[in-house]
Amino acid sequence: MRDVAIIGIGQIPVGEHWDSSLRQLAAEAAQAALRDAGLKAVDALYVGNAFGAAFSEQTHLGALVADYAGLNGVEAFSVEAADASGGAALRTGYLAVASGAVDTALVLGVEKATDTVGDARTRARNVSLDADLEAMHGATQTALAALLMRRYMHEYGLELSAFEGFSINAHANGARNPNAMFRNMLKPGGFARAPMIADPVNLFDSAPDADGAAAVILTSAERAADLVPQPVRITGSAVATDTLALHDRPDLLYLGAANRSAYKAYAQADIQPNDVSLFELHDEYTVLAALSLEAAGFAERGQGWKLAQDGALGLNGSLPVSTFGGLKARGNPVGATGVYQAVEACLQLRGQAEDNQVPNARIALIQNLGGLGATAVTHLFQV
DSSP states (O other), rough: OOEEEEEEEOOOOOOOOOTOOOHHHHHHHHHHHHHTTTTTSSSSSEEEOOHHHHHHSOOOHHHHHHHTTTTTTSEEEEEEEEHHHHHHHHHHHHHHHHHSSOSEEEEEEEEOOTOOOOOHHHHHHHGOOOOOGGGGGOOOOHHHHHHHHHHHHEEEEEEHGHHHHHHHHHHEEEOTTTTTTTOOOTTTTTTGSOOOEEEETTTTTTTOOOOOEEEEEEEHHHHHHHOSSSOOOEEEEEEEEESGGGOOOOOOOOOHHHHHHHHHHHHHHTOOOOGEEEOOOOOOOHHHHHHHHHTTTOOOOTTTGGGGGGTTTTTTTTSSSSSSSSHOOOOOOHHHHGHHHHHHHHHHHOOGGGGGOOTTEEEEEEEEETTTTTTEEEEEEEE
């Protein structure tokens, strides 16, 4: 297996892109990554997308994006793992380059979510749940997240306000990010007063679906050193799964897939959790942020929420998270989220994060979750 590095990155602002189609968003991000790498072509294109069929009535995205990005004829196909589709596409590109089958790969995540609104979007998103045992009975991902959050609060004796530090941190970082969907600050105390979506999940607790596209270009680490001045090495890459249905898990408050994929990646990189400079976690709901911190080895069971209380997660804290706003403030472009995480981690390691820069960033951990942790894709980046 060859060592793999990222030599180009590209992204577009996350938001409501009413005037652009899915193919246009994808092509813009792809071309930005190619320019950043100084390339005009690649050997393969892997597209992460969760709900193209439901949101955009479009599948066969490999050929579509290759055409509109000016890469017609290249090996190309799409990768789906619900919300973890972007991370799964990155894993696919990593394996292709590491194996030697492909010399240069473009990994792109894209989603066009906001053209579908209200109940139609909820129904479209429900295809990522267990169709027979969850969706058929009226469950939604937000409702299931609410059950998970209620159980966490009950088990550890917490009030809703215990989680507000996650959203305050995300919005503080998102306010500095020109590509974020929400750039407003969140004041202490406002979190618990927000309108409820599915009690106890409220408006400030959950991430907004959005349109977006982001891309990275991969090649062998040996070749990368000759192509760009600041290649970012992928030193760990792992995927794990858990039960799709939440009620089938023996322990609701343990993200088993997140734990397994994180520790596989640590072992590959030969590091420990305390070596990590920053963590781009999947904060679609704040309870997932707390559980991810616990699963990835940064907090004991039931203690993940405390890290958001003492400033540890800020840009100058002991473990910066959601450094560009995370899903909560940057926005959640669903199938593109994992690739946005990769772009943001590269900016940190290159020292190009500007107002969002984490001091002395050397090792970045990114973790993209599908559903409520049914799929977990973890990568470690180093310079």
